[in-house]
Amino acid sequence: MRGRSIILDHIQGREAAALMVDGQMDDLLIDADAPRPGTVYRAIADRPVKGQGGMFLKTPDGPAFLRQVKGLSPGQPLLVQVTGYAEPGKALPVTQKLLFKSRYAIVTPGAPGFNISRSIKDEARRDQLLEIAHDTMEDGALGLILRSSCAEAEGADIADDIAQMVELATRVLGDAGRDMEALAEGDGPHLLAWRDWVAPAEIVSEEGGFETRGILDAIDRARQAQVGLEGGASLYVEPTRALVAVDVNTGRDVSLAAGIKANMACAKALPRELRVRGLGGQIVLDLAPMPKKDRRSFETALRQAFRADDIETALVGWTPLGHFELQRKRARTPLTEVLR
Template sequence: MNGTQIILGEHKGRRAAARMVDGQLDDLLIDAGDDRPGIGAIFRAICDRPIKGQGGMFLKLGAGLTGWHRNAKGLAPGQTMLVQVTGHAEPGKAVPVTDRVLFKSRYCIVTPRAPGLNVARSLTDDVERDRLLEIANDAVPERDGHGIILRTACEGIDEETLVDDLTQTWGLAMQVLGDEGSVADLLLDGPDAHTLAWREWDGDDISENWDTVEDQLDTLRDTAVAIGPATFFIEPTRALTAVDVNTPEGGAGGLKANLALARALPRQLRLRGIGGQIVLDLAPMSKKDRKAFESALRGAFRADSIETSLIGWTPLGHFELTRRRERRPTEELL
């Protein structure tokens, strides 16, 4: 099947969503079956203890959960604050959080304590930008020092749909921001797989035929990925994820295999829910070909939604990158 299709369903009784592009699984979201907080969850937190030398603060989140805030400046033990989960913590580690809380929907983002009414830079048509700004300003005229960003999905949207989304998101934000409690507690759950798919994925072709997805999930359990004559192996460990590229072809075949890896890597990491430190053990190629590989890798990750930093080459000739832990490892969820 050509084009993009969004498939909503369940995997082992948990909500799941998949994005198919030209019949191939391109992205996957599956709800976890435990009580660990998801990204986007908002807590009323209590500052616990600062960590000297790291500049951060451990926080009590309630229900026995501990959070980690990277910036302890201006914070004191016992202080109450609103925080939002920014990543998935490994078992036994504190949950990463930020005090820069955002309320996201498909069409807008409410930005507490960051005033302004703005439109996504990707919307370049001045007439459309003015139309959207006028609708938003009429829907939420009094913003009390908070801000709104109108997302790319707003383009061409009818006024009624946008107003409904704005007023609902704004109302939720004001409800949470108006909390006056003093005990560490969860105030707002992170979005489930269906909500996140609606919020972040474009596509009008919606299906509930989950069997189409199940047929492709087995490939994610295999560490080997074959592309033409080349095969690369994606092997997570506790410390890092190693990616090993193998090809029977010598000479220019090494560069060809490495370029194939560069194009395929963002999708594979996204589908497998892999983040953290990643080390690429590439097929042999000359040093003069490194720039071509780096350019291909940078271009491939530019279209990926998860923040990834290309670190560079090691003395042994490996290439390192780091990736935000925005998802649980798919292996755990399957």
Template sequence: MKGSVIALDTYKGRMAAAQIVDGKLTDLLVEPPEGVVLPGAIFRAICDRPLKGQGGMMLRLPGGRSAFLRQGKGLKPGERVLVQVTGFGDDGKAVPVTQKVLFKSRYAIVTPGAPGINVSRSIRDEEARVRLLEVAHEVMQGGEEGLIIRSVAANADLDEVAEDIAAMLDLSRAVLADADGDAELLVEGPDPHELAWREWPEADQLDADTGAFERHNVHEMVASTRGALVRLTGGATMFVEPTRALVAVDVNTGADTSAAAGLKANIAAARALPAALKTRGLGGQVVIDFAPCPKKDRRQVEQVLRAALKADGIETAMVGWTQLGLFELQRKRERLPLSRCLEGQ
């Protein structure tokens, strides 16, 4: 099936959203188990104890949870601080947080403490930039907060953009004014349906009715994603397997024995890898064992991989080749691994 589909439904009793392009699952969001703090959540936290030698501070969150603030210089135990969750904590570890709180929606990001109105550089049409800036200045009315107009706003209705900016501005001011009291959750992190609306581009079809996953064969796609095997074009394969230390990726040429088999398999793997990691919720250290190919072809594989990761949107650093011929990535942990989301399912 050609075209793009966004399906909003439940999977195994958990809220879920699936992005499908040309019949392939390219992104998947699944509600984590109860008690897991979602990235984007904003807390009023209480400073607990500094971590000497690391420059960080342990914070107390409501419900007996703890958080780790990497830059805690100048803070004292007992002090209240406003923080935002940046990712999922590993099992038994504190939730990572930052003091750089953002109020993010589909069209706009309000940035308290970072003044200035900016339009995404992805919007190159000067007329569109001028129209969006006019809307932004009208809504912000010289406020002290900063604002970023997101790229998706380029083709959006200007009234909707204005409403989005106003909603985020009101929310930011309400949260920043609520400074007193014990540790408290002030803004919940986005659930899968909200995150899909906020982050995914508009699809050819949006199916939000009950049974959407059945109609678009999402259950079968997710079942395949829960395994390690990824089938590539030309009969090649890729295995994506998480360990405690890293994510191991192995690329194989399959039955193709031609001289260009390795390069073709590696290019196909480079294009498919971001979606394979994203749908499985995997990040951290990623080590790729590409199929054997001449060293002169490595640059081409890198270029394809760089382009695929840029379009992917999750912050990923291409570390490079090791002496053993492996390729290393360092990828931000923005997702909870699918295996943890579906524990016991």
């Protein structure tokens, strides 16, 4: 089935959204029990961590950890935002750099100025967007980023989006409380789908869409370690407590180019497989055998594949044993933990 479809439904009582591209599940969002990324707290400083330059904080949803903090005393209230999901038994990762993000606009307190996505090249359109921003923004302490989705959007929709994010930012920043409290909740899967999956797509929102559109079958496949690749190759994605291990196999192909073909197919498929499974942290690739001269081509293909992925991923490089390492932000709860 060609084309893009966004299916909004629930699974095991949890709100969920799936993105299908040409008949294959390209992304999957399922609500977890943990606080959502984007949630804003008025937290209370608890205790510093010597040697790490960080501090543990108290929040209504448990302890949080703030990195690279200076001038903060225990008992002091501060505004922080959840940046991702914590590993079991660890504190929530938070930041003091708040972002209020929607489909068209990102309001940036403490970072004044207007910025427009570089993907919008048309100068006339950029001028129109700047005019909308100036007409809508009044608080000079708030900055604004206009996202790539503004390229084809109606001016009134963009202005409304900016106004809503400014109102939310103003309300949160103007809060004068002293006790720990959740001031704004992060977006759930349905709102995230509207916010981030902006390319034209068929929207399916009736109850039972996951079953009728084959999403449940796709989720079952995503819960398996093995992933079939082009040309009969395969990879195995297996999370452990310490890292995510990815093993690439050539299958029945015994040609001289079997290794590089399997590894290039892995580079193309890996961002999708990590996204759908909700995996992050340290990722180690045990690639199929290939000459060292082909490593650069593989790295280029891998970098290109992750460039289109929204989750921050660092390509660390090769190990002495010939493995390739990545470091990926824990932006989601692993699928195996969300669905039992």
